[in-house]
Amino acid sequence: MKILYFAHFREKANVAEEEVELPDGISDVNSLIDWLESRSDGYADAFADRDHIRVAVNQEHVDFDTLVKMGDEVAFFPPMTGG
């Protein structure tokens, strides 16, 4: 699975993009976040405030209960501030 990090997610996790092998038991965005948080203090910090996490799976903005699988492109970012 390819994971992209934008804005403060990139800064706190200290990675812009990575390929990960998913451990067993990860089926949706919620469980993916739980696992990522456990990887390091930086990741834990990035994902601490769940209300401010936005997620896209294969470039579609989705909810946390969306299913994810190997081969997906998942992106984490804060609420948008364009325009």
Added chain:
Amino acid sequence: MKILYFAHFREKANVAEEEVELPDGISDVNSLIDWLESRSDGYADAFADRDHIRVAVNQEHVDFDTLVKMGDEVAFFPPMTGG
């Protein structure tokens, strides 16, 4: 009194601007229109549909019961269609 005519008022009355001496008894826009109508068939035609007459006295859009006097600049025109 200086009277200006715009759009179809100018075409029907066949005058763009004129200086008139007011006869006695003309005190407001209503009585001014009554008098103008009586001057010729062209004027009568121009002022026939009172709902579509707009009037300005000294370049201020006003109601028909507004008082007028010698020295005023009075203008007649249809509803505006700018922009």
Added chain:
Amino acid sequence: MTIRVQSQDFDAGAEIAKISATNTNVGGVCSFIGVVRESADTISAMTLEHYPGMTEKLLAKIEAEAQERWPLEDSLIIHRYGRMEPGEQIVLVVTASAHRKAAFEACEFLIDWLKTKAPFWKSEETAEGTKWVEAKASDDQAADKWSEK
């Protein structure tokens, strides 16, 4: 805070760029360009007549009202008169503000107002000859929505 009533065409892009560069408090610039449209009657041209003197006076008044109602950093109204063919520009309204909502509202307020309250009259050249354009109820309604209670 500029008003121009003129027969000659204008360079909308250059005018908008000028307003946009006003000062660093400007966060948004909204503009509207009115263009002569070819309607169902296939107009070959239209002619705009106005009331010189009163037009400028009223435009200055309404621009001042927009300045009072919205926190504008700058604004511009250019309105043409005379004969214009389809595709030609008739009117330009530009508003600049710190915030986009103010810029949008003031711009729409000004154009709605110009349509119904500024002393301009349009005549159209159609296949059957020249005729005066009738005022539209929808334009009055658009202008009325800005009336203050």
Added chain:
Amino acid sequence: MTIRVQSQDFDAGAEIAKISATNTNVGGVCSFIGVVRESADTISAMTLEHYPGMTEKLLAKIEAEAQERWPLEDSLIIHRYGRMEPGEQIVLVVTASAHRKAAFEACEFLIDWLKTKAPFWKSEETAEGTKWVEAKASDDQAADKWSEK
């Protein structure tokens, strides 16, 4: 019906003029230019980051939605990314329609949407260092008013 996501600046005036000349069904062209504003914290610059690929996809989708909801003759969105200083242009939205109300509504819809739903993130350089700009509730409310029932 054009979308550009780019780091370089754009000539807003020339872009607006192009849309305005689309065809003789165009009666009104509305445009909005978003500009980097010097705020209370006196920003020296801001940097816009985006999600390449997803941005273009979403912008195309929202432009198609605007085309469906309003009778537009043409539209243009240009959104920049990268570092920009106060006074620089960030975004341009232009809409052209036979009628001004459609042009205004579609333009405001697009910019409200870009503020809240397009994958762009701003960071500001302030006296205390660089910080990410927080999303504003007022922007969400502006975008929500366009939600279809």
